[in-house]
Structure formats: structure tokens, C-alpha cells
Amino acid sequence: xxxxxxSGAFILLIxxxxxxxxxxxxxxxxxxxxxxxxxxxxxxxxxxxRFFTDGxxxxxxxxxxxxxxxxxxxxxxxxxxxxxxxxxxxxGERIITFFLIVPITLGTVxxxxxxxxxxxxxxxxxxxxxxxxxxxxxxxxxxxxLGVVISLGLQGFPYAFLMLLGYVSGIxxxxxxxxxxLGASRIQTFWKVLFPLMVPGIAISFCLNFVMAFSVFxxxxxxxxxxxxxxxxxxxxxxxxxxxxNFNAASAISMIMAAIELLVISIVLVWRSRMYxxxxxxxxx
Amino acid sequence: MHxxxxxxxALFAVAIVIYVGNVLGILFTVILNSLSKxxxxxxxxxxxxxxxxxxxxxxxxxxxxxMVTFTVAIVDVLLSLLIAFPAAYALARNEFRGKGLLLxxxxxxxxxxxxxxxxxxxxxxxxxxxxxxxxxxxxxxLVPIVPFMILVxxxxxxxxxxxxxxxxxxLGASRLTIFRKxxxxxxxxxMLTAGILSLVKAISMFDLTYLVAxxxxxxxxxxxxxxxxxxxxRPPQSVDALAVIYFLIAMVSLVVALKFVSPTQMVFKLK
Numbered sequence: 001x002x003x004x005x006x007s008g009a010f011i012l013l014i015x016x017x018x019x020x021x022x023x024x025x026x027x028x029x030x031x032x033x034x035x036x037x038x039x040x041x042x043x044x045x046x047x048x049x050r051f052f053t054d055g056x057x058x059x060x061x062x063x064x065x066x067x068x069x070x071x072x073x074x075x076x077x078x079x080x081x082x083x084x085x086x087x088x089x090x091x092g093e094r095i096i097t098f099f100l101i102v103p104i105t106l107g108t109v110x111x112x113x114x115x116x117x118x119x120x121x122x123x124x125x126x127x128x129x130x131x132x133x134x135x136x137x138x139x140x141x142x143x144x145x146l147g148v149v150i151s152l153g154l155q156g157f158p159y160a161f162l163m164l165l166g167y168v169s170g171i172x173x174x175x176x177x178x179x180x181x182l183g184a185s186r187i188q189t190f191w192k193v194l195f196p197l198m199v200p201g202i203a204i205s206f207c208l209n210f211v212m213a214f215s216v217f218x219x220x221x222x223x224x225x226x227x228x229x230x231x232x233x234x235x236x237x238x239x240x241x242x243x244x245x246n247f248n249a250a251s252a253i254s255m256i257m258a259a260i261e262l263l264v265i266s267i268v269l270v271w272r273s274r275m276y277x278x279x280x281x282x283x284x285x
Numbered sequence: 286m287h288x289x290x291x292x293x294x295a296l297f298a299v300a301i302v303i304y305v306g307n308v309l310g311i312l313f314t315v316i317l318n319s320l321s322k323x324x325x326x327x328x329x330x331x332x333x334x335x336x337x338x339x340x341x342x343x344x345x346x347x348x349x350x351x352m353v354t355f356t357v358a359i360v361d362v363l364l365s366l367l368i369a370f371p372a373a374y375a376l377a378r379n380e381f382r383g384k385g386l387l388l389x390x391x392x393x394x395x396x397x398x399x400x401x402x403x404x405x406x407x408x409x410x411x412x413x414x415x416x417x418x419x420x421x422x423x424x425x426x427l428v429p430i431v432p433f434m435i436l437v438x439x440x441x442x443x444x445x446x447x448x449x450x451x452x453x454x455x456l457g458a459s460r461l462t463i464f465r466k467x468x469x470x471x472x473x474x475x476m477l478t479a480g481i482l483s484l485v486k487a488i489s490m491f492d493l494t495y496l497v498a499x500x501x502x503x504x505x506x507x508x509x510x511x512x513x514x515x516x517x518x519r520p521p522q523s524v525d526a527l528a529v530i531y532f533l534i535a536m537v538s539l540v541v542a543l544k545f546v547s548p549t550q551m552v553f554k555l556k
Contacts, residue, residue, distance in 0.1 A: 008375075009375040009378070009379040009381065012372060012375035013375045015367070015368045015371060015372065016369065016372035016431065019431055020394075023406070023424065023427060024393065024402065024428055025390075027402055028405065030409055031402070031404065031405025034405065078300075082300070085294075085297050097547070098543065098548065099304070099305045100304075100548065101543075101548040101551050102308060102539070103308060104551065104552070105489060105535055105536075105539045106489065106536075107489035107491055107506060108491065109491055109506050109509050109510045109513065110315070110506075110509070110528055110531060110532060110535075111311060113509065113525070113528050114311035114314055114315045114528070116521075117314045117315065117521070117525070118307075118310045118311045118314040118315075122325060122326045123314065124314060124328070125307070125310060127328065154307070154308070157304075159552050163549075163552045165549055166549045166552075207396065208396065211396060211397070211398050214398070215398035215399070215400040217492060218510055221514060222514065234400040238400075238404070241407070241408070242496075247408050250404050251405055254401050254402070254405060257400070257401045258397060258401040261397065261398070265396070
């Protein structure tokens with residue numbers, strides 16, 4: 001009986017396993033293979049050596065990190081207090097969350113396209129800033145580093161916030177009450193009770209935000225200066241693949257990109273395991 | 286104490302107003318610009334016109350773009366339901382060695398971003414002559430949707446207790462009958478939720494589609510990106526007109542989706 005139940009479960013898993021192997025594991029392995037060979041299929045580390053000795057390509061790591069790291073800290077750093085504030089719900093929560101989900105749903109391309117006009121030199125934002133005497137001349141929000149960072153903020157913040165809101169509203173209010181009854185101040189309650197319980201949520205939303213920002217592509221092209229200051233690593237990989245048709249070099253860059261992302265994720269997970277011990281989330285955790 | 290709460294409330298309200306204001310600003314600029322003529326400065330355009338929509342429909346095969354977008358989204362949702370539902374059922378109902386590992390493998394495509402695995406995946410599509418075809422676009426977009434579906438479906442299946450299934454089995458129902466009469470009706474809300482959430486995602490999927498699509502297999506987002514990228518090749522207002530068409534589709538699907546699900550379900554949650 002047990003055996004048959006087990007093989008039944010296995011049969012049900014077959015389509016999903018075939019799917020993941022064919023469309024995810026195999027392409028990844030194929031990319032790794034391509035990155036370690038020359039165009040004729042001979043084994044070579046040349047693609048990696050080329051990347052690390054080509055100043056223009058190597059610089060993309062620094063460029064991408066200098067975009068992704070600050071905006072990830074900003075997004076998650078803002079999302080924590082906002083999620084905390086909204087943990088018991090506020091007036092107009094539905095409408096607020098609606099506006100937060102809109103940029104995620106519309107996607108980077110539409111947001112970037114809209115930002116080009118709205119934040120352009122004659123756009124409404126600059127007209128407003130000048131009318132309010134906050135700026136004398138139009139501020140350059142687009143076609144530079146700032147433009148890419150803003151677009152990542154507009155999309156990353158709601159993502160982090162909605163995720164953390166799910167976590168924080170799953171923490172039982174009794175824990176907070178108990179802490180206050182025992183004489184802890186609001187700040188103590190936050191740091192000693194709520195924050196440790198939010199750590200897993202913070203860790204995972206940090207990881208996802210970073211990974212999203214590190215692989216930024218369309219907005220770095222549309223809103224940045226893809227030839228130089230915002231030539232991120234995804235652009236380098238894309239150019240090698242589809243402009244120079246060197247799939248081996250492009251695969252090597254994809255692998256480096258994935259390796260850096262996994263490295264950052266593991267650092268965050270180590271931090272999480274140091275901060276978070278035991279599960280005390282009650283309800284819809 | 287009271288003053289403090291009010292201060293944080295005020296800060297909260299100001300931040301929300303700034304955020305919502307900018308999102309609305311972006312959307313209204315796109316809409317107004319697509320209807321404007323000679324809007325180079327000032328608060329509002331001087332003339333309104335519908336000519337950019339005519340321009341865009343002459344420039345692009347709009348019915349084909351819409352057809353591809355919806356075909357890809359709907360076929361992907363149905364296919365991934367077929368793949369994800371049995372898997373979610375097996376994972377929700379069974380404990381076995383390596384389950385955690387298998388789950389992590391399934392979740393990996395949601396964590397590794399498309400640009401990292403998309404380029405080798407696209408090369409495979411070119412190798413097997415699937416690129417620039419709608420089949421290829423459908424296949425690559427399954428990668429992020431199936432894991433998402435498994436994740437959304439699992440808790441719904443866990444909620445349906447095993448008691449009903451055992452009772453039906455004792456009364457002599459076959460596996461197929463149990464599946465048809467018990468499992469499907471009871472997990473229908475879950476399938477609906479997962480399907481709607483995935484549909485909204487599928488309509489706006491960009492990265493993978495962009496790497497694989499070409500010619501007649503472009504979706505509307507990819508066409509929009511290509512237009513925006515080649516800025517200068519056509520009037521910016523016509524790019525905005527295409528953006529508005531895309532915006533309307535995405536917004537309608539979002540508004541319909543929000544009738545059934547809450548925004549926090551749109552971003553996924555890992556424990």
C-alpha cells in the first residue's frame with residue numbers, strides 16, 4: 001500500500017520534473033558547457049579569462065553592483081517601517097495596495113517609457129519642482145544612473161513591501177501585547193519581538209530585490225546610458241550573444257552573473273540564520 | 286506617545302501621496318502624450334488628436350500582437366496548470382526523502398532571474414528552431430510560471446483534508462471519481478487564484494519573450510520595447526499610443542484579478 005502510494009506520488013511529479021529538467025536544468029548545464037568551450041567545442045577557460053581581463057566587461061560587475069546594492073537597501077529599508085505601520089491595516093489599504101501593485105503588473109518597459117516623458121526636462125515632475133522652487137533648472141532624471149535607480153525603486157519597493165506585509169500581518173498580535181504588558185517600550189517591542197520574526201521575510205525580499213536589480217536590463221537600456229555609465233552585466237551578456245553572436249562568451253557572462261547572485265543570496269541567508277532561531281509565527285505565517 | 290503616532294501617520298501619508306502621485310504622473314503622461322499634438326512644454330497639450338493611434342495601427346499588426354499576447358498567456362496558464370497541479374498535489378500530500386531538495390529545485394527559476402538562464406535557454410531555442418515562433422515563446426515562459434503555480438496551489442490542496450478522500454475510497458470510489466468529484470471541485474478556488482495570478486504575470490512577461498521572440502511571434506510588450514529602443518525612428522507619441530494599448534490590457538486583467546485575489550498574493554512568499 002505504502003509502495004503504491006509512493007509510486008503514485010512519483011507519477012504525479014513526472015510532468016513537473018521533466019519540465020524543470022528540460023527547460024531549466026538542461027539550459028543551465030548547456031550554458032555552463034558553452035562557457036567552458038570555444039566555438040569549435042574544445043575545452044577552454046578563455047571565455048572567463050577574456051571577461052576578467054577586458055576592462056570594459058569587467059567594469060560591468062562594479063556598475064551593476066553600484067546600481068543594485070544601494071537600491072536594494074533603500075527598497076527593503078523603506079518596506080520594513082511601512083509594513084510595520086500597516087500591520088493591523090489602515091484606512092484605504094485596498095487603494096494603497098492597488099497603486100503598489102500597478103507598477104509591478106505593468107512591468108519595466110511601460111514604467112521606463114512613461115518615466116522618459118514624465119521625468120524628462122519638460123515633464124510634469126520638473127515643472128512641479130520648478131514651480132515649488134525646489135529646483136532652479138530641470139533635474140536630469142533620465143538617461144543616467146539616477147533614472148535606472150528610480151525605475152528599480154518604483155518596481156522593487158512595492159515588491160518588498162507587499163511581501164513583508166504578508167509576513168508582518170502573520171505575526172500574532174498577542175506577542176506584541178505580551179511584550180508591552182511586561183513593560184517593554186514600543187521601540188523595544190519592535191527590535192526584540194517583531195523584527196526578529198520579520199527576519200526571514202526581510203532576508204527573502206532582500207534576495208529577490210537584489211537579484212531583480214542585479215539582472216536589470218530593459219530599464220538600463222531605455223533610461224540609462226547603455227554605452228557606458230549604466231552598461232550593466234545583462235547588457236554585456238546580451239551584446240555578446242545577439243550582436244556579436246559569440247554564444248560562448250555570452251554564456252560565460254551569464255554564469256558569472258548567476259554566481260554573483262548566488263553569492264549574495266548565500267551571504268544574506270547566513271545573516272538570516274544568525275538572526276533567526278525558531279518559529280513563533282502564529283496564524284497565516 | 287500620542288504625538289508620536291500622529292507623526293508617523295503623517296510621514297506615512299506623505300510618502301504614500303508622493304509614491305501614488307508619481308505613479309499616476311507616469312501613467313497620465315503616457316496617456317496624454319499619446320493623444321497630444323505639439324506638446325513640448327506647459328502643463329497640458331495644446332491640441333488633442335487620435336492620429337497616433339492610426340499611425341501605430343499602420344505601423345504594427347496590432348490584431349496579431351494582441352493575438353500572440355493572449356495566445357501565449359492563455360496557453361501558458363493552461364499548460365502550467367496541467368504540469369503544476371499534479372506536482373502540487375503530490376508535494377502537498379506526501380512526505381518523502383529529498384522532498385525539500387525537490388521543492389528548492391522547483392523554486393529556483395523564481396529566484397534566478399530570467400536574464401541569467403534566459404540567454405542559454407534562448408540559444409537552445411535557436412538550436413532547435415523554436416525561436417521566433419510562438420511555440421518557443423510559450424515554452425520559455427513556462428519556466429517562471431510553473432513554479433509560481435506550484436507555490437500558489439500547494440496551500441489550497443493542503444487545506445482540503447484527506448478525510449473526504451479516505452471516505453470516498455472506503456465507499457468504493459475509483460481514483461478518477463475521487464479526482465473528479467472531490468478534488469477538482471474543492472480545489473477550484475485555488476486553481477482559479479493560481480490561474481488569474483499567472484495570467485496577469487504572463488501578459489507582462491518581458492525578458493524571456495524578448496530573447497526568443499521575433500517577427501510574427503512578438504508579444505505587445507516586446508513590440509513596445511523595440512519601439513522605445515529605436516526612439517527617433519518614429520514619433521514618441523506613437524510609442525506612447527502602443528504603450529496605452531498595452532496598459533489597457535494589463536490594467537483590465539489586473540482589475541479583474543483583484544476581484545478574486547489580494548495584492549499581497551501577487552508577490553510570492555517563501556518560508
